[in-house]
Amino acid sequence: MDDSGEAPWLSQAATGQTAVFDQAECVDGYVVLRWTTSQGGVGLAHSLHDGNGSVRAVTSALHRKHGHRVADRYACVVLAQSAPQTAHPSVPQLVARDIVGEQGDGDQANQYDTTWQRLAAVLGHRPPYWFAALRDRDAITAWRPGAPPAVVPACHVTNPVAALAELAAEEPDGSPAARLCRHLARQIRSRDHAAVTRHISELHQNAAAGGDGAHLVLGAVPTELRREEDRELPEMVRRAGWLAITERRDHLAYRAADVAQRWGAGRDWHTGASATARPTVCPTAHEWAQRLVADDRIQAPTVLEKELLESFSDRRTEVLLQDPVTGVPALYRLGRPGTVYTYALQRLPTHAPLAALILSDTACWIRTEDGMLWFAPEQEGRAVGWGCSGTGCHTLAQLVDRLLDDICAPAMEQQALQPPRGLLDLLRDTPRAGSTTYTRARLIAARTG
Template identity: 30%
Template sequence: MGVSSSYLTRLEVQHLLGVNTFGMWRLARKYDKFPKPTEKPSRSFDRQEPQEVFDGTQVYSWAAGTQEFAHRGAVLLRPLPQNPTPGRWLGYKDTVRGPALDWHTDLGVIRLVHSTTSKAATDVASAITSGGGKDGVVTVCSLYGDMGFRGPALVAADLAHPGIEYEASWGDLAALVGQVLPWWPDLLRHPKVIREWRPGARAAVVEVPANDNEKILRRAAANDVFDVTSRAAATDMANGIRNSRIDHTNNDIRIFCKDGYGETPNQVTAGAVPDTSHHPLPCDGNRQALQAGWHKLALSVHPDAVAALEVALGREPELLPFGAVTEIPLQPGTVSDRWTRRLTMCDPTAAHAVLAQDAKAEAFFTDPLTDMPVLRTPHVNGKQAWRFYAPLSLPAGGSELASVVLDHTLWVITSDGHVHPAPCTPTEHPWWGDGWGDRASEAATVTDQLLDDLGATVDLHQHYNASKGLTALFNEEHKRGAELTRAALLHARMTPPRTR
């Protein structure tokens, strides 16, 4: 979040500063730092001529720093009163943008909205002015969502000009209020918690709420339909999410409630801290057991398994039993056609449902040699397509890699005549050809490992260290359907590319 943009016409600037046309002309000559006009950004469909405007924040902030126009400038950017009278807390307020606290100061009432929503300060200030009852409020502050030099960064909008936002200082606000101000970390910033705060109160101990992903996993973990291994896998990931959210909240408190810079302490204190009585929860258990649990969930047909699998795919795809998503057109007579002939039609599993995403699948299949889920779906141009997960490894059975074929993806032909999509990890994708500066190191690494062991579970963590010879071979512009024999691949692996 940040300060929202606002633009003023020349006439609006005159009204803001209380000057006539001549006075406006004089400003640019008297003040070197008077903001210069600019052109208002236009939308792509707006065919009107560019309009000369002024940046509202710049003009309003500039006015506050001048003796002549300070009384018309941003309230919290004007010179602060000398030895201000300590302010007082006026209580909690509900606003259109969330919970707020009111503070009476020498400048009037300042409403601090504990929200990082864009335009929160403007929206609350506008709501007050349109409602008629200002309750003495002169300005509204909201959270910028970042850290300033003297505390959490603030955005302010004065009731005199609610449409103009500017940055304000937490330190200045605390000086006007005359006490340390409370701040709530994002995950504990609840109206009920803020409503119960009182000056001098100790930080409330609050349970970090579960997010949607944790709720999905907890629901799967409590479902008796799944076996103990699957439920343990879902629980482990849910615990990891809870631990991360508590650690994130504690880290935010350390950052935003730090002592300060130099000798000036920040005038901020945490209004709430996370409940850590059971923290951390056990997680990151035995990976083989977790992978086994997720494998069983992938084969389930229960909706809770689908939802849990979607969470795992975004959080820890390495725990799932399949690699990267691949989509190819349905083309008879190609290498992929040889592969699809062995697919077995089946009822959809959770893995199929996650693979389909929003696509309209026509039929569901399984590769009987690798157990990978496959579906057939209309392509975006109306042609049918195959969508599938790449396997993590191939069945060896005493055979070896005989050749690879380049056709939309990398295909492996084994010495016993089987065709497979090349194995791949969930976060990579084998490709070949000119990568505009990138190198085809993933395809080179997969091939390098399969040449030595057809049944290897491919590891692409160090793919950038792939064989330079194989990388150079795959970086060439091969024709679609080109076949590279085992002999050609071995020769490339042992032959460094020529330097240009």
């Protein structure tokens, strides 16, 4: 609650009267339903870009839209948020902010928690709530008091599947990209349907027990799923689909990739964790960097290039390059020392056996018997390392143990088996400074010793 010494507007507003519903308006990713009371306007806002949103953001947007007239339209704005994970997990929260008598524009100025019961008392009827998986803009703006819940497909506002459906529609029938996008869209819909169905059931239980959930109505319920659950898509299809998508240069592919990253489907990309090399400091990195070629900056970036630029670009002195062996982009930031940012692969695209492990500067390198250099395969969140007893060294020992037998083995996952003790000890005792090379024979000796 604010510390101005005055009671919040909602606690002072008259109750027992029926407010007049006016209209809905959309501002900067929010839909605001407005009522007129004898003491001023009340707005109930829902975010269309995440489950919660910010009451300060929506009131600021209303200020920009209406200017000095905003206080004539709204005395108070209430933001509906997702249910908390603690005390009452079935009841969505309400955060209010007074516009009349504003004392400042700080993050918490005139902001306070309120209840559905209090808001219902001011409005004279139960206000509506849309779960984040049911926030269809048209359904919210069409709502009127007394209307039955709209029926809309369940799709959380943070995971819109439209880009996946559009990309699948323009692909040839049966292509890996089409199959992947259709499957992923259905997975997201199924998960969101199951989650919102459970949340509605919990809300009904709370209402039946006389909780605060009894003082709201549902603005929407999910459309019934009319299909059986899809079988899991084969890994080869998933990887082929993402390989095709990440090489594209259009905004539809960008949007599909963004959904994938938020959903966690990036694990099926051919690239893994980001990698850093300093060619002016590390001889091995210098050798690798010699094979990089300039990229055509006249073209729009590929999905992978866009990801790299957004993650590491400082928009000053940098050159976008490409590794012609892997097809993975690299961003060279000039300076002292110059630094190259790129991505490790999740699997090495070679059949040449591991010849040596090189630990130099900040990178783990694999040299294969054909003389080629590779960053060690690495998943996001499963970093490899050496010179300590932490998880990075443990992960690298697991990886080396696999690569000695199968150079195409994938980057390590969370459930990997324990590595051989000798390999773990060898990597743990490797100096962090300088450069250390272990031949295949030395690694096998450590593994079996």
